[in-house]
Each structure stands twice: as structure tokens, then as C-alpha cells.
Amino acid sequence: MFSKILALLFVATGATQVQASPIQSQVDVVLPRTDAPPPFNPSLFKDINVSRGLEYHYYAAPADSGKPTLLFLHGFPSSFYDWRHQVSFFQDKGYGLIVPDMLGYGGTAKPLDLEAYASSLISKDIVDILDAEKIDQAIVVGHDWGSKIAARLANYFPERFHAFGFLDVGYVAPIIFAAPFNDTMAVSKAFLGYENFGFFDYLARDGTDQDIVDHTESFWDIWYINDTVESITEFSPFGALEAFLKNDTRVATGDFVTPEERAFQTEFYNQNGWTAPLNWYRIITGDVDREDNKGIPQENTLLQKPVFFGSASRDYYSLSALWFEFTITSMGSNGTLTTREYNSGHWVQMQAKDEVNKDLLQWIEGL
Secondary structure (H helix, E strand, O other): OOHHHHHHHHHEEEEOOOOOOOOOOOOOOOOOOOOOOOOOOOEEEEEEEEOOOOOOEEEEEOOOOOOOEEEEOOOOOOHHHHHHHHHHHHHOOOOOOEEEOOOOOOOOOOOHHHHOOOOOHHHHHHHHHHHHHHOOOOOEEEHHHHHHHHHHHHHHOOOEEEEEEOOOOOOOOOHHOEHHHHHHHHHHHHHOOOOOHHHHHHHHOOOHHHHHHHHHHHHHHOOEOOOOHHHHHHHOOOOOHHHHHHHHOOOOOOOOOOHHHHHHHHHHHHHOOOOOOOHHHHHHHHOOHHHHHOOOHHHHOOOOOEEEEEEEEEOOOOOHHHHHHHHOOOOOOOOEEEEEEOOOOOOOHHHHHHHHHHHHHHHHOOO
């Protein structure tokens, strides 16, 4: 019974459906890229047209002899810059690094049609980048929606990876996106007392991109909130995020993001826009991801490689106990699971950067 409740709680599809539009070309305007501050070396950024014709912008630092390459995948509202602490740490130790702007973000293509954001297609895009860099196998680490793509890489291309790391959001099993969204949130409210992913509904709606532009400071406040308990009432439930923004509510933010770092992220989105990144929510509340997951080979749904899951004990919408349950029950007979829990909110790779880096290094060195 508990497993069924878990499945219902973490399914994020359906009722407020945004139908996939007919195929449309990507946004034509090429916007200037925000210069990347240290530890990123501007000369190491590259662009590639992947096999389906979309451009990806990514950071590629070569590995020292004998060192593996680490692939870091970000979520929302994020960019390659979210991995600055990991890039600084692992780059200095000679590890290879691949850090893309994910589809819809920054210097990467921003398709208008939802079907372009199917996880199977994005997974192939990432493998195309590995091919271009002549990397046979990498170690992937994902956060937020980046964890979903790390999971799909495990499902579709397990042979291309030594191991899989998940931060805050654990292994996104195919079953998670299999039921109507409103039904799932009803179970969430009954079980938790609030709809933990209720904000998906607002982020998937037309017009939300302009709301974010009009209420930028409130938007960044709630994502980087210091007292994460407040997210239970001010962020997660249906209608809460919309009200927070439109009332121009302000809250104290955590010190894990400096004013300069926040300014970088703000300018990044001022240049590149919000419409395309919000498609990551539209494919979940609609049919695209649910249908796409039907193509996952059944034999690859269990994880047969080493896995690291670093959970955040103070994230009240992406709940660590539930992700742990999904991850541990998805381990295959040949897989090994290493877990760590951090006294952190959602942004574990920033808020607990030193602990995360130390634990990832220990795990990687032990592979």
C-alpha cells in the first residue's frame, strides 16, 4: 500500500493538460550569451548541432590522464552556472567536465514545440555531445530535472556511463509520470496535508513567463528561500506560487547564493527568456513525457550500475524520503547504492557544496 501511495504522490502528469502543439521551429532570435565568471574558462565553451539538428551550448574541460569525465545536468530555474562549485572542485583535481545548458536554456536551442522536450530525445542529444567529445563512458550527476535526464540516460544508454548520481531528486522511475496530475495532487494533500507539486500547474500555464518577468525579485526569493518550511504554504500548493508572485511578496533568502550570483542568474534569464524552460513542466502536465516513457526498454528500468543519491532533508516539495524509496526499490541485482543526506533545501549542490563535493569525490574514487 505504501508503494502505491508513493507512486501516486510522485506522478506528475495529466489533468491540467497542455496539449503538444504541432512541430514548430525553434525561436529564431539568437541572443547574446552572458559571460561566465570563474571558475569557468571562457575558452572551454563549445557549441554543437546534435543529430536532430538542434544546437547545444556546453562547457567542456578535458580530463587529465587516467581521470574520468563528469557530466553535470541542471534543472529549473537553472543553468550551467548552478554547477560552479562542482566545476571549481573537480576541475582543479583533473577530472573531465561536460556541463551543458539544457534544452531551452541559455545558448542551447529553444524549441517551441513540446515534443522536442521528450526525455528520450534529450538523452540522445546528451549522448551526441559525448560522441563529439570522444567520451566512451562518463559519470553523470543530475539535479532537479537534470536528475530525470540522468535517469533516462540510465534507461536508454546504460552502456555509456560508469555510474549515475542524483542530487535532491532521486531516480525518476518511469512509473512516476503515469497518472493524472490532479488525482496525484489529491493524494498528496491527503497524505502530506498539501500538494507538494501543485506549483507545476502554474508553471505550465500560458502567461506565467510574463508573470516571472513582471515579478522577478519575488520569483527568485521563493526559489532561494532561507526558511524552506514556508514553501509548504507559500510555494507548493495549487495557486500559492501565483499569489506569491502577483502580490510581490518578499522573503529572506539563503546565503548560499551571493548577490553577485543572483545577479548573474537574473541577467541570464533576462537575455534568454522563460518560455522555453517552462516547457519542462508543460511536458509533464501534458501527455508528452507520459507517452515518451512507454518506449523505455523494460529490462533497463532497474539500475545495474553504481548509484549515488544525495538527498536534501529540508526540501518540502521534493521530499527526500519518497525519492529514497523510489531509488532503493529501483536498484537491480548488479547495482550498488550510496546515499547521503544533507541539511539543505532544494539547492543541495550550492547550499551543502563542500559536503557534496567531498562525498561525490569519495564515491567516484571508489568506483
